[in-house]
Amino acid sequence: MAIIEVTNLHKRYRDHVAVHDVSLTVQRGEIFGILGPNGAGKTTTVECVEGLRAPDGGTVRVLGKDPRADRTHLRTKIGVQLQESQLPDRLRVGEALQLYSTFYPDPADWRRLLSDWGLEAKRDTPFGKLSGGQKQRLFIALALIGNPEIAVLDELTTGLDPQARRDTWQLVEEIRERGVTVLLVTHFMAEAERLCDRIAVIDAGRVVAVDTPSGLVSRVDAEQTVRFRPSAPLAEHLLTDLPEVSSVRRVGGQLVVSGTGNLLHAVTSVLARHQVVAADLRVEQADLDDAFVALTGRKLEESK
Amino acid sequence: MIIRMAFTEFKLYLREPASVAATLGLPLLIVVSFGLLINPGTDTSSLVTYFPGMAIAFSLAILSLNLLPTILANYREKGILRRLSTTPVPPASLLLAQVAVSFAVALAMTLIVVVVGHFVIGFTVPAQLGGFLLAFVLGTLSLFTVGLVIAAIAPSGRAATGIGMLVFFLNMFAGGVFTPRETLPDFLNRIGDFLPLGATLTAMRDAWSGSFPQPLHLLVMATITVVFGLAAAGLFRWE
Structure with a gap:
């Protein structure tokens, strides 16, 4: 069953077109990657899925609903990690999780998430004192606090060192094991290859191919x-x-x-x-x- | 949820020692040190209302023109408001929580200045209590809406601090806070009458000495609250 359906999405900002024509379908339970260079329109595409932006053309359906019209309902179903989003420096890890859990009608147990994502020792640490990898773990936990059906992760490992990046990949696989569908935005080839069941390659606002990692490779008639x-x-x-x-x-x-x-x-x-x-x-x-x-x-x- | 949010914002406020010192410590210091200097028990001049009023106005100005716009513009710059708009909670509730916390701090600060000023130093309590409360509420709201507009138009947290500083010093100078309006030239007082801090301080001092605040100052505060409140609501960018 398709959990996300994007059809002929088009989005422009004032004088430039961010997304020309993007169509893709995400199946329940998979890790779906959106791969492409910076400025290709990846983030704009997922922002339309999250309901943060209204498309200028085409349709977006999440769980069969319109992310703008049914935003109240869908916001309880989608957990989001935003590119370059932060928290107040002095807010502590435990407080952040506890606070965000009050936003949702049927939240996960925040203490459980704290231990699940290895943040128990950091419970009283202010956000500003966390390492890059710890911040990303907190953001993943926050994305899951509402018991979502879909998790959207945008450039999750950018700025992490190779070890922290590999650790984070492990975590993304654990998200899927919980039955949560993952929409993963990345410009790292290795990340997409390692994690994704299927990948949409986006370039200059268009989908160039949608396939499994090995399917994409086999399209290359390389010697x-x-x-x-x-x-x-x-x-x-x-x-x-x-x-x-x-x-x-x-x-x-x-x-x-x-x-x-x-x-x-x-x-x-x-x-x-x-x-x-x-x-x-x-x-x-x-x-x-x-x-x-x-x-x-x-x-x-x-x-x- | 909104209560948890306000509670969290209050904790964050308490964790900034500089903010607590500027908004609670400073007015206390002003009222105690000047009170000890002038011995208000025997002083009958109108200036007696200046020191406690000025201590309150000073703190209100820091709260509304420095802290509020900087915090909110930083929340936008750091993507916190944007992150909130992906949750079922609208990001406006964070603004509301922040304003509620600031209002609570303003109220506590005013109470401390009045009580400590009276019982420790011997300043009189505001003689026209109803007028004083009205001046406090309208004055605080008008200053907050100005702070919200600064947060709305500032492109970054740093810019909000800068614009806030400019508005702050203009108000402190022409509003009769740095020096009492009795010593300022008429034209400056005329300007001060129309500034939120000037109107607030003058209305509070009037009430302190026993007369109901002048309609002009009440009108100025109310108009600013409505106009700037609407402007903030219309101009505020969430990302």
Whole structure:
């Protein structure tokens, strides 16, 4: 069942169009990623889902309802972590959770959330004294305080160090295990690849593709490369004769074999038949980065 | 929910030592130190109402023109108001909670100044009590609405502090707070009559000495409250 349906969403601010045409469908229980460079329209899209902004065109349905018209109802169903949102510096962790729990008709037990998200020791620590990772854990807890069906997480791990980022990924998976559907906005390829069941790639206000991470990668018609150091001289034509192989190069003592299909198997079979052992064998395949380049024509990191 | 919010805001206020010192400590210090200097028990001049009135006006001005706009503009800048608008609670309730807490602090401060001034130093209590209460309520509301407009138009917390400072000093100077209006030139007093702090202080001093506040000052305070209240409601940006 579709829990979020965005159809032909269009949104402009004064003189520039933030979202041209975005359509996507999020199924209940999945982690759905919105991936794209800064300024692609990711945040505007989820703000329309949250009911914070009114679309200029298209429709948005959350749990079958209009986020603007039914905002009173939907606000009890959506938990939000906003990009660059903070709390008063002197507000303590426990107080924040307790306060926010009074906003909801059927809140989660805030003490329980405190321990679930490893914040028990920080209960009396003011917000201003928390580390980046602790702040994000508090924001996740606050997003879940109303017992929502959907959690929207916008750039959750931006500004975190790699360790804190990996810890936070673990937490996002735990959210899903609670049966909460997660809409995750990110511009980190690795984050989307690791967490998301499906990803919508957005570029310049349009959806370029919606697929699973591996589905996106398989769309790339990129060649694989097998590199190895042969233990004995090997005639190149033995490799180039293979239908899977498109080219063979020598780099120093290494052979670099490019091709498609089941390249590795074809190459190693030939080597075995001629009693050649492949040392330092490495296989390079397309990943989500390559998929992004193929879909948008540029690298994600460069487009920032 | 709104009570929990106000309670939380009050705790946050108490955790800012500078705010507590400026709004509660300072007026107390003023009334006690000047009271000891002038010995109000034997002084019959109209200036006797100046010191406690000035202590209250000073604190009200800090509360409404410095603290209130800075806190609210910071809440907007930090995305706290925006975060609230994703919850079932409208962000306006945070404004309401903040104003309620400020009003409670203003009331407590005024009570402390009157009680300590009377029993410890020997100042008289406001002779025209009804007029004094009216002056306090209208004066505080008018000052708060001015603070809300500053919070509404300031692009950042820092800007709110700056604009607030400017309005603060203008009011303190022309409103007869830094120096009593008896010593100010007529044209400054004329300006002060139309400033929220000037109208508030003059109305409170009138009531303190036994006469009902002048209609002009009541009208000025009421008009400011309505006009600036509506302006704040219309201009306030939540993000």
